Amino acid sequence: MSEAGINPVLTDHEARELRLLIEQRSGIVFDESRERFLTSRVLEQMERKGLTYGAELLRLVRCSNVEFDSMLERLLTQETSFLRYPALFSAFQQHVLPDLQERKLRDRDHALRILSAGCASGEEPYSIALSVCEAVGPRAELEASIMATDISHEALERAERGVYGRRVLANLSSAQISNYFSKVEDSYEVKPQLRSMVKFAPMNLAQLMYLGRFDCIFCMNVMIYFGAELRSNLIQSFHRYLEPGGYLFLGHAESVANIPVKFNQTIMNGTRLLQKPLDQSACHIRAAGDGR
Numbered sequence: 001m002s003e004a005g006i007n008p009v010l011t012d013h014e015a016r017e018l019r020l021l022i023e024q025r026s027g028i029v030f031d032e033s034r035e036r037f038l039t040s041r042v043l044e045q046m047e048r049k050g051l052t053y054g055a056e057l058l059r060l061v062r063c064s065n066v067e068f069d070s071m072l073e074r075l076l077t078q079e080t081s082f083l084r085y086p087a088l089f090s091a092f093q094q095h096v097l098p099d100l101q102e103r104k105l106r107d108r109d110h111a112l113r114i115l116s117a118g119c120a121s122g123e124e125p126y127s128i129a130l131s132v133c134e135a136v137g138p139r140a141e142l143e144a145s146i147m148a149t150d151i152s153h154e155a156l157e158r159a160e161r162g163v164y165g166r167r168v169l170a171n172l173s174s175a176q177i178s179n180y181f182s183k184v185e186d187s188y189e190v191k192p193q194l195r196s197m198v199k200f201a202p203m204n205l206a207q208l209m210y211l212g213r214f215d216c217i218f219c220m221n222v223m224i225y226f227g228a229e230l231r232s233n234l235i236q237s238f239h240r241y242l243e244p245g246g247y248l249f250l251g252h253a254e255s256v257a258n259i260p261v262k263f264n265q266t267i268m269n270g271t272r273l274l275q276k277p278l279d280q281s282a283c284h285i286r287a288a289g290d291g292r
């Protein structure tokens, strides 16, 4: 019994119905390995809402998007940090950005557009902005804009605030911390130079909208929570939304294997880079299993 005098109960059937609803609306799959996590978070949410029976919660979240979103917030995994994969960000700085800069300047195109999909509390898009500042330099004739999206309104609020504890800055050098953050008591606030490069917006990847073409798409550690069909559809959409020669960045446990799109793959600094071919005729659907 909780302090509020409630002893919430969730039957297996109700848990199954919730899992189905969550997958339909957000794409997130709670398989057996994550069942206990789901149940304990849902029971906490029922306590918070003063609900005793799972059927009451089901009714509430089916009728109200606000209630569904409030429950979903408790179920999202939002682990992230600055320069989360240092080798990937150094390949981005040393290979990808110089390659894009050279082609852009040759084509007299001054806009560099980057998407960070599933950006959580902002560490990823601000790391992208920091990498651009370091690789491209302030006098470059290239204007970078980073669109950063997530399904979580709470995470986006933290991202907009841009204030972080020391722990998530562990991969940054002290020069990077002093160049790009202002110390406010025990926290670190992102300076306007990075902040002005990033725009945050809510977006559910299970209902992906066309946001224009991008030179780079980062979607790291998001699709691992989705089913195979949504994963495949998303990677095909990202491929379409990339400019020819654009790059896709995935998490370490994610790949484009068995998805009918063509990416050229190179290993740089121990990191696998996925590049959409520059030559459009090379983008034809290929045999399953290619492109791992």
Ligand SMILES: C[S@@+](CC[C@H](N)C(=O)[O-])C[C@H]1O[C@@H](n2cnc3c(N)ncnc32)[C@H](O)[C@@H]1O
Binding pocket: 026, 027, 028, 076, 077, 078, 079, 080, 081, 084, 117, 118, 119, 120, 121, 124, 149, 150, 151, 152, 155, 203, 204, 205, 206, 219, 220, 221, 222, 225, 251
């Ligand atoms: C583990 S975090 C990854 C953060 C960052 N990309 C990184 O790799 O450090 C996963 C993020 O995906 C978001 N997410 C989960 N399902 C989503 C969906 N359907 N649409 C958009 N974002 C989603 C979560 O809210 C969370 O912020």
